[in-house]
Amino acid sequence: MTAFFFLESNSGSRWQGISASTEANAEGLDYTPYQMVHPQNHQEIDSHIMSIDMAKEISMIQRSEKGRQARQYFIQNEILQGL
Numbered sequence: 001m002t003a004f005f006f007l008e009s010n011s012g013s014r015w016q017g018i019s020a021s022t023e024a025n026a027e028g029l030d031y032t033p034y035q036m037v038h039p040q041n042h043q044e045i046d047s048h049i050m051s052i053d054m055a056k057e058i059s060m061i062q063r064s065e066k067g068r069q070a071r072q073y074f075i076q077n078e079i080l081q082g083l
Contacts, residue, residue, distance in 0.1 A: 025054065029051070030050065030051050030053065030054040031048045031049065031050040031051065031054055032048065032049045032050075033046065033047070033048050034046075034047055034048070034049060035047070055070065056070075056074050058070075059071050059074065
């Protein structure tokens with residue numbers, strides 16, 4: 001399961017605002033930026049691959065259905081791991 005499951009396709013600009021407002025986010029540790037080219041319209045798209053810890057942090061401050069789903073997913077995994 002990846003963090004992308006919980007992110008909506010239009011959440012990139014919101015994620016940048018959220019990540020800028022959180023304190024301890026280090027490029028290369030918490031997230032890795034990358035660019036891709038859309039296969040149909042050939043537009044360059046800026047995106048990020050984020051760590052599970054970063055995804056957990058963002059999901060804890062989201063007030064959306066996807067944020068709630070992410071919180072439940074992480075809680076269930078921690079219960080199963082006995083944390």
